[in-house]
Amino acid sequence: MKIINNADLSHLTTIKIGGRCHTLAFPETEEDIRYLINLSRDKDMPVYILGRGSNTIFGSIKGVVINMSRLRSTPIIKEGNNHIEVTLKGGNPLSDLINISAEKNTDGVYRLYGFPATVGGAVSMNAGAYGYEISKSLKRIKFITWEGITEEAEVSDLYFGYRKSPFPHLGVVTEVTFELHPSATSVKEEIAKIKTDRIKKQPINMPTSGSTFKNPKEAPAGLLLEKSGVKGLRRGNVMFSRKHANFLINLGGGTFEDAVYLIKMAVEIVKNETGIVLEEEVRLVEDSGADGWKIL
Numbered sequence: 001m002k003i004i005n006n007a008d009l010s011h012l013t014t015i016k017i018g019g020r021c022h023t024l025a026f027p028e029t030e031e032d033i034r035y036l037i038n039l040s041r042d043k044d045m046p047v048y049i050l051g052r053g054s055n056t057i058f059g060s061i062k063g064v065v066i067n068m069s070r071l072r073s074t075p076i077i078k079e080g081n082n083h084i085e086v087t088l089k090g091g092n093p094l095s096d097l098i099n100i101s102a103e104k105n106t107d108g109v110y111r112l113y114g115f116p117a118t119v120g121g122a123v124s125m126n127a128g129a130y131g132y133e134i135s136k137s138l139k140r141i142k143f144i145t146w147e148g149i150t151e152e153a154e155v156s157d158l159y160f161g162y163r164k165s166p167f168p169h170l171g172v173v174t175e176v177t178f179e180l181h182p183s184a185t186s187v188k189e190e191i192a193k194i195k196t197d198r199i200k201k202q203p204i205n206m207p208t209s210g211s212t213f214k215n216p217k218e219a220p221a222g223l224l225l226e227k228s229g230v231k232g233l234r235r236g237n238v239m240f241s242r243k244h245a246n247f248l249i250n251l252g253g254g255t256f257e258d259a260v261y262l263i264k265m266a267v268e269i270v271k272n273e274t275g276i277v278l279e280e281e282v283r284l285v286e287d288s289g290a291d292g293w294k295i296l
Ligand SMILES: Cc1cc2nc3c(=O)[nH]c(=O)nc-3n(C[C@H](O)[C@H](O)[C@H](O)COP(=O)(O)OP(=O)(O)OC[C@H]3O[C@@H](n4cnc5c(N)ncnc54)[C@H](O)[C@@H]3O)c2cc1C
Pocket: 014, 048, 049, 050, 051, 052, 053, 054, 055, 056, 068, 090, 091, 114, 115, 116, 117, 118, 119, 120, 121, 122, 123, 124, 125, 126, 127, 128, 129, 167, 168, 171, 172, 173, 174, 202, 204, 208, 209, 210, 211, 283, 296
């Protein structure tokens, strides 16, 4: 397994912001993950599980970052009675699942087209778009607990909510089985529409971490931010996109401090303008290392 000490984290997030961590590891097997869990506990260092970093902004961490990108394998497809089951590793790109969905013309997961995510990251965030959440297609999840035990759970035994799941607090997602059902419409055509829509509405050609805030029940966060004048708000080289107010973008060399400052400022502005307190969707990960072993 590849392990780097004092590693730069900026290239591991889609917004390209990050300080350094004490240890960066790329496990290839479940055994590697168990070893890293034990290592971080023995050394009393905080630990962060990283997928593609498309919902993560790093500061500096005196801890262990476990990059899941090498825990992947060829997807296993089982044909069922009017459905298919697809099993992938936690570090597989989400696009592997979406490609299968397009080829087999199945409903649901294709709506997440374009997310630069891993399977484990999407499950952990209960990622969603266009009225769909990934938990709707889940069947079974295999994970390693923070005690290092491999467990398997049916989705009906786990709680998923809006951008909420039991992970990573329950453990590291290592394998996921999805149940996909036929779509009544052409999935390839639907994907083409989603692609056009995203290019039109989102700054996907820029380094970004997607939606900064969750949508409160009152209105979409993007609309609240836009109405409150947050579009284009900038500090240093980090800015709330003029194309979509809920997307923070890095104009080049942006820092964690700039991102955190802007996020706090946006919360204040929206609260003053609308009375609504926005909640972060993006994971702001920083640790002084003073707090001992914990899951970030
Ligand atoms: C251009 C763009 C558009 C986006 N659009 C959307 C959208 O429409 N809807 C949406 O929901 N999101 C969207 N996102 C955000 C992001 O793609 C999703 O949240 C995605 O699911 C995160 O996956 P990841 O692998 O990058 O996770 P990371 O950012 O690496 O991690 C996210 C969380 O998951 C945990 N995690 C990661 N892997 C595992 C694992 N194997 N086991 C346990 N925990 C794990 C991490 O610890 C962290 O808490 C967008 C992002 C971008 C850049």
